[in-house]
Amino acid sequence: MSELEFAPFILSFKLASITTIILFVLSVPLAWWLSQTRSKTKPFFEALTALPIVLPPSVIGFYILVVLSQNSPIGAFFNDYFGVQLIFNFQGLVIASCFYSLPFMVQPLQSGFESLSKNMLEASYISGKSQLQTLIHVALPNIKPALLTAIIVTFAHTVGEFGVILMVGGSIPEETKVASVAIYEMVEIMDYQNAHIYSAIMFLMSFFVLLGVYIFNHKQKISGFIK
């Protein structure tokens, strides 16, 4: 039995934190637009956003490899001008995770925004406030449970990623070898004891994070946001 290493866990959480922050910044405007638009293109964007839920991770991983490898125009551009490779390293994992976890951020936010009273938002516009001011001061503070759900589920889902990471990142220690990949390798070399420990840690952490979210949302529902 080899010594228990924490590097894969740290890497998993670093990846999940960065992915969650990037996705939050990108998804708030996207979810807001989807919730408010009357455009006929809305179903098209909704379907596109939901794709990672139904696609096999290997398909996403394959396309990301195709688009970001040094042989593609995008990969070549980043390599030539910035000297960065976009696959088989941590940056590649972040990009892949952002695609893979996008629906888990966008969908709770969108349904949160859609559940808001239309009149309340209109009351803000009538008060002379712009869409951005309304979003920041009225919409976001009134969808706290949806915000928390979106952030936690995105984070947890990124921690739980496996297929895409294996395809885009491989398994480079302290670079792309996250916890889920480490467990896979332990099972492969029949190191069941460490696989048990890693799996148990993942299991318990995931459970308590989700439990925390549900307790918070339950309390919010009962108190109706009363401080």
Place this chain on the structure above:
Amino acid sequence: MISINVKNHILDLNLEINEGDFVAISGKSGSGKTTLLRVLAGLDSATGDIKVGDKVFLSDTNYLKVQDRNIGFVFQDYALFNNMSVEKNLLYVNNDKILCKKLLEMTQMISYKDRKPQTLSGGQKQRVAICRALMRHPSILLLDEALSALDPQMRTNLQNILLNLHKEFKITTIMVSHDPSEIYRLTSRVIVIENGKIINDGSPKDVLLHTSGSQKFSFEGEVLEIKKVDIIFIAIVAIGQQLVEIVISTDEAKDLKVGDAVGVSTKAFNVNIKKS
């Protein structure tokens, strides 16, 4: 002077309202009353012209955004910002602490200023919503069935508050309402809309008073039941919140059925005496 000449998929009307007036818009549901308010506020689109004083809200070449129209709007469901306290709801619109205090005092809401909207009753919420609508010194105040979700006592209380506020600020007010007593108490003019068009326009007395000829009482009601008692028929009619029994003849009973809308009137028999 406010001049409105608008057309869209619901509305087709032409209207002028004097500054400082308190006007009621009445009509069946689906007639376009709320749409008219929303078009005025800039929440729904329409073609035509809207001019408020010398400010052009809408013309062929101009469309003033909802944010720039400076209108006060009170929704039936209050539409308060749930994440903010009563005071913050007002100050979010306009950070004028003096006006905020004055409005909350006039509406007896000052002691609730730190409360969240969820902890207030319907009447209290609507008072906050009315205060909020006045925070920008609006050029028009629009009330969309603002009082119809409240119980009768609270409604009377809010009507008094609206009268006081109208006296104090002299803001042109347009109110959508179904309630004749409310219209009569508050407004000086009623505009009745049907299918997006104006079908009646006049003083509340002229429009709402349905008595004609020498009738002394006249009520609109609905037949709930017709029953035979011995040799006569009795119709149970709902008039407002009251149920009344009315004796009717056999011919009348044949003519009426449950659910019919009826007018119930009486002509008093007066003996006049005059000094000769």
